[in-house]
Amino acid sequence: MAKVFIYPATSLILSDLVARFGHKPLGAALGIRERIQTAGVDSPPLQITPEEPKRGLKYAAVEVPSGVRGRMAIYGPLLDEAGAAIIVNDADLAFGCMGCARTDELLLFILRQSGIPILELDYPGNEEEGVQFVAAVRKFLDNLPGEVES
Amino acid sequence: MVEYTPDHVGTVTKYVFVESPSMTPGELALRAYEASEGVLIKETCFGLQVTGEPGAVDRLIEVIRSIDPDHIFIKDRGFPPGDSRRCRANLGGARPGYLGHEREFRLLRYISRGLEELERRGGEEPEPVHPAREKRTKLDIRRLQELIESEES
Numbered sequence: 640m641a642k643v644f645i646y647p648a649t650s651l652i653l654s655d656l657v658a659r660f661g662h663k664p665l666g667a668a669l670g671i672r673e674r675i676q677t678a679g680v681d682s683p684p685l686q687i688t689p690e691e692p693k694r695g696l697k698y699a700a701v702e703v704p705s706g707v708r709g710r711m712a713i714y715g716p717l718l719d720e721a722g723a724a725i726i727v728n729d730a731d732l733a734f735g736c737m738g739c740a741r742t743d744e745l746l747l748f749i750l751r752q753s754g755i756p757i758l759e760l761d762y763p764g765n766e767e768e769g770v771q772f773v774a775a776v777r778k779f780l781d782n783l784p785g786e787v788e789s
Numbered sequence: 790m791v792e793y794t795p796d797h798v799g800t801v802t803k804y805v806f807v808e809s810p811s812m813t814p815g816e817l818a819l820r821a822y823e824a825s826e827g828v829l830i831k832e833t834c835f836g837l838q839v840t841g842e843p844g845a846v847d848r849l850i851e852v853i854r855s856i857d858p859d860h861i862f863i864k865d866r867g868f869p870p871g872d873s874r875r876c877r878a879n880l881g882g883a884r885p886g887y888l889g890h891e892r893e894f895r896l897l898r899y900i901s902r903g904l905e906e907l908e909r910r911g912g913e914e915p916e917p918v919h920p921a922r923e924k925r926t927k928l929d930i931r932r933l934q935e936l937i938e939s940e941e942s
Contacts, residue, residue: 649886650893651862651893651894652900654865655862656900676799684874732893763903766903770902772903
């Protein structure tokens with residue numbers, strides 16, 4: 640079972656397909672769940688505390704805005720774990736404020752620099768593209784080296 | 790600073806989306822209760838939310854998927870159901886994240902079609918490679934220069 644980072648990190652379709660074909664999807668929910676279930680200082684809504692931008696320094700330089708570093712504190716450990724990634728290009732649901740947009744750019748940059756196997760796709764717009772989308776994802780996941788879940 | 794004591798520690802929550810011509814969220818909830826093993830199940834307009842111990846949730850998810858494999862989709866959720874920081878009962882309007890789900894929900898029928906088709910082919914035929922969809926060509930720099938000059942003149 641390989642750990643596969645998905646982008647958009649909240650994608651239902653990618654999360655389902657990765658799990659369906661026997662691998663572990665790494666998405667935003669895992670990082671959020673970890674914070675929501677950890678006791679500490681109350682910092683609603685996502686339990687992002689002043690500690691997160693410090694942790695984000697591992698992934699972004701100090702002059703990068705704290706909003707990006709704070710988000711990278713969630714995504715960074717997932718990137719470290721990932722053995723592969725699936726990216727949907729131009730996903731219209733992957734938008735947000737400037738912090739989200741810049742974090743997304745940094746995520747994609749780090750993924751492409753990391754050297755892990757990456758599958759890049761567009762969302763399907765019709766049934767034929769749906770068949771091709773699922774076939775491409777399955778083929779990619781079938782070719783991933785099996786990793787023992789840690 | 791206020792101390793934070795989390796609820797539902799050690800549990801996982803998963804969304805279950807139903808996009809099926811033959812199954813409603815209500816029917817799925819009834820089937821899920823039969824195999825729930827104490828897992829908390831909440832019926833929603835799009836499907837279910839299930840919360841519980843990871844092992845029990847995984848077993849329940851396996852059962853749920855088997856009911857209609859090509860039309861039931863599952864993903865992780867960070868928050869437990871009804872959490873006041875996310876529940877629309879407290880916030881008003883759509884729950885944060887719902888609009889993204891709504892956007893992808895419209896594409897699920899294409900994914901279902903893909904799953905059905907691959908099942909039908911049984912891996913015998915070579916799988917098609919997803920072609921790079923025709924990209925919008927970017928504006929050429931020379932063309933941009935021409936446009937600027939034509940505007941200035």
